[in-house]
Amino acid sequence: MPSSLDVTCPRCGGHARYEHAEIALINRKKNIDFFRHSRDFSTARVETHGGKANAAILWHGLHRKDPLTVPPLPREERLDDWIRNRNIGPKLDAGVIACPACGLRRKHLLDWPHDALFQIEHRGKLLWAFTRDHALELLDYVRSESRSRGQYRHKVFLMKVPTHFLTAKARDDVSKKLEALLKSQ
Numbered sequence: 001m002p003s004s005l006d007v008t009c010p011r012c013g014g015h016a017r018y019e020h021a022e023i024a025l026i027n028r029k030k031n032i033d034f035f036r037h038s039r040d041f042s043t044a045r046v047e048t049h050g051g052k053a054n055a056a057i058l059w060h061g062l063h064r065k066d067p068l069t070v071p072p073l074p075r076e077e078r079l080d081d082w083i084r085n086r087n088i089g090p091k092l093d094a095g096v097i098a099c100p101a102c103g104l105r106r107k108h109l110l111d112w113p114h115d116a117l118f119q120i121e122h123r124g125k126l127l128w129a130f131t132r133d134h135a136l137e138l139l140d141y142v143r144s145e146s147r148s149r150g151q152y153r154h155k156v157f158l159m160k161v162p163t164h165f166l167t168a169k170a171r172d173d174v175s176k177k178l179e180a181l182l183k184s185q
Helices: 029-036 132-143 155-159 168-184
Strands: 004-008 015-025 041-048 051-058 091-098 105-109 118-122 125-129
Touching: 015 041, 029 041, 029 051, 118 132, 118 168, 125 132, 132 155, 132 168
Parallel strands: none
Antiparallel strands: 004 015, 015 051, 015 091, 041 051, 091 105, 118 125
8 A cells, every 4th residue: 555545535525645654663762752742753662573662653744744754853763764665664554634625634544445535336346546646547457458567557556456347348337437536536
């Protein structure tokens, strides 16, 4: 799952952005108070290979407009632990949701795929996409008579599309629903 997702705003129903919170171990015990009192972080005790450890959770974009900016850290903590896709910690099902339409910006517990902005139903089954880019490639892939994923940027995502949505009988209906959804957003 990508770090950033297009989601439906729980307040206004508009197009909101969700950023996964990330977690990293706190390198020095003396820094726990720094993270505990920060606006951008919170702390937790987490299971590690050797027992339990203190960790800091970074809430990307909670109090900053740029969700990719990592706030200043104590000297002993490594910035590398907070750079996207290099984090040693697990992805959380919690993060920050930000809606430009209504101004909502808060912590949010992700309910996927219910929260997905790009989702359609076809014969009782739900098809969704993480972002607009994913939805555009999904539309192109569904329309295609060839199932070659080599030219697509999100080929791993497309590998997991259920056959239910890819049959020749489903192609027109699924394509029309995806087109209408993309035009409305």
